Amino acid sequence: MIPTTQDIIDVGQQLFWACLVLSMPTLLTALVVGVAISLIQTVTSIQEMTLTFVPKLIAVVGVVCLAMPWLIEFMTAYYEECMAMFSSYY
Secondary structure (H helix, E strand, C coil): CCCCHHHHHHHHHHHHHHHHHHHHHHHHHHHHHHHHHHHHHHHHCCCCHHHCHHHHHHHHHHHHHHHHHHHHHHHHHHHHHHHHHHHCCC
8 A cells, every 4th residue: 555645744744743742851851940030039149150051951851751651652663563564564
């Protein structure tokens, strides 16, 4: 069976959704920590640029460590789904 245009669009949409879901924990963590540190810097009038880097780094690494089992499970399920779909074409 030859894949149709709709099949290719579906694969692209699933890929986009998977990238969005996999990147969301780290991006949201960096956003929340960045806004919190910016508020603290504004209130205290400390304008040190490197002050935001270390807390963001620690928070993102922590979230990645905590979410790693879920991220791997999600990627594995996506891979298995794609391979099953691709194998049905030949």
